[in-house]
Amino acid sequence: MKKIFLIGYYGYANFGDEMLFESILEVFKEINFDGKIYTISDKIKLNKKYEFKIIGIDKYDFPKIISTIKEIDLLIYGGGNLFQTETSLRSFLYYDFLFNVAKHYKKNVLFLSQGFGHFKHKYATARLKKILKYKNLYGILRDETSFKFAKMCSDNFDLGTDIGMLKYKNIIFEKDPQKCHISLIIKNRKNWDKIIYILKQVNISRITPIVFNKSQDSIFAYEFFEKYKGKINISFPVSEENKIINEILKSQFIISDRLHGGILSLYLGVPVIMYKNHKNYRVFKTIDKEYDLFFRSEDDMINSLSKLNSFEFEKMQKKYITKLNETHEKIVGMVKTFL
Known part of the structure; x- marks a missing residue:
C-alpha cells in the first residue's frame, strides 16, 4: 500500500x-x-x-x-x-x-x-x-x-x-450581481472611515464582510460590522463556504486582503481589487501581467476603483482557468510518476 x-x-x-x-x-x-x-x-x-x-x-x-x-x-x-x-x-x-x-x-x-x-x-x-x-x-x-x-x-x-x-472544477456557478452591493474580504484593520466614504462616492450602499480565516480575521470583520451597521447597509459577517460563495456571486465587485479570496472571485468571474502584499502581487501578476488593481492606501483604492470598469476581467478569468487546467494536468502527471 x-x-x-x-x-x-x-x-x-x-x-x-x-x-x-x-x-x-x-x-x-x-x-x-x-x-x-x-x-x-x-x-x-x-x-x-x-x-x-x-x-x-x-x-x-x-x-x-x-x-x-x-x-x-x-x-x-x-x-x-x-x-x-x-x-x-x-x-x-x-x-x-x-x-x-x-x-x-x-x-x-x-x-x-x-x-x-x-x-x-x-x-x-x-x-x-x-x-x-x-x-x-x-x-x-x-x-x-x-x-x-x-x-x-x-x-x-x-x-x-x-x-x-x-x-x-465540476461545479457550475451563476453570477447574480446586485447593484450597489460589494463584499469585503478582511484581514487587517484599515482607515475604514475613509474607505467607506470612497465607496459611497461610487454609489456602493450595501456591504458584506467576509471572513476567510476564522481564527485571525473574525475580530476585524466583527469590529467593522459593529462600527458601521448604523451608517451603511451592512450584513453580518459570513464565514461558511456556501455563504461566502453566494455573497461573492451577488457582489458587484470584491475588495480582498486574502489571496484566495481574490482567486475565488476571479474564478467565479467577479471583479476584484486586491490588497498589495508580496504574495498577492506575485500570484496575480503571474496570472495576468496586465492586472494592476492593487491597493495599499486609500489613494490606491481610488485609483483602482477608477480603472475597475475598463479592466477586462472575463479575459483574465479565461487566462486563469487555462493556467489552472494546465497546472492540473502537470500535477496529475507528476504525482503519477512518483507513485
Whole structure:
C-alpha cells in the first residue's frame, strides 16, 4: 500500500488553505489512489469520503513524524507559501525540519502550487537555495518570482498557478450581481472611515464582510460590522463556504486582503481589487501581467476603483482557468510518476 505525507497548513479554519487541501485530495481521487495519506493536523474535517485513508499527526509529535516519513513513498508540500519568514523564522525552520527528515531518508519530494517568501531573514533565503538543490525535489510553483528563484538552483521546477479552485472544477456557478452591493474580504484593520466614504462616492450602499480565516480575521470583520451597521447597509459577517460563495456571486465587485479570496472571485468571474502584499502581487501578476488593481492606501483604492470598469476581467478569468487546467494536468502527471 502506497503512503504519502502531505504537508500544508490544514485544519486551522483558514478557508484558503482548506481549498488547497481539498483540491490536492481531488487529484489523488482522480488518479485512483487507494493508499494512506498522512498530514500534520488533528483537526481535519471533510465532507466527502475517499477511497484512501487520511491520518492526522500532531504537529509536535516529532517521533511519530520522523517514523512516518521514514516509511512513506512520497512527501508533498501541498500549496501555499510554507517557506517564508513573514510570520516567523520558527515557521520556516519547522517546514525545513520536515524536509531534512525526508532528505535524510532519500525520499522524493514534490512542491505543488508552492510559492516562496516573503523573507525577513537572510538565513532562510540561503537555506532555501540549499533545499532547492536537492536532486529528488521537483515542483510546480504558483508564481513567476518563486519559479525564477528555483530555476537558479535546479531544473526540476515548472511554472503553474494556484490550484485552490480545482475542488470546484465540476461545479457550475451563476453570477447574480446586485447593484450597489460589494463584499469585503478582511484581514487587517484599515482607515475604514475613509474607505467607506470612497465607496459611497461610487454609489456602493450595501456591504458584506467576509471572513476567510476564522481564527485571525473574525475580530476585524466583527469590529467593522459593529462600527458601521448604523451608517451603511451592512450584513453580518459570513464565514461558511456556501455563504461566502453566494455573497461573492451577488457582489458587484470584491475588495480582498486574502489571496484566495481574490482567486475565488476571479474564478467565479467577479471583479476584484486586491490588497498589495508580496504574495498577492506575485500570484496575480503571474496570472495576468496586465492586472494592476492593487491597493495599499486609500489613494490606491481610488485609483483602482477608477480603472475597475475598463479592466477586462472575463479575459483574465479565461487566462486563469487555462493556467489552472494546465497546472492540473502537470500535477496529475507528476504525482503519477512518483507513485
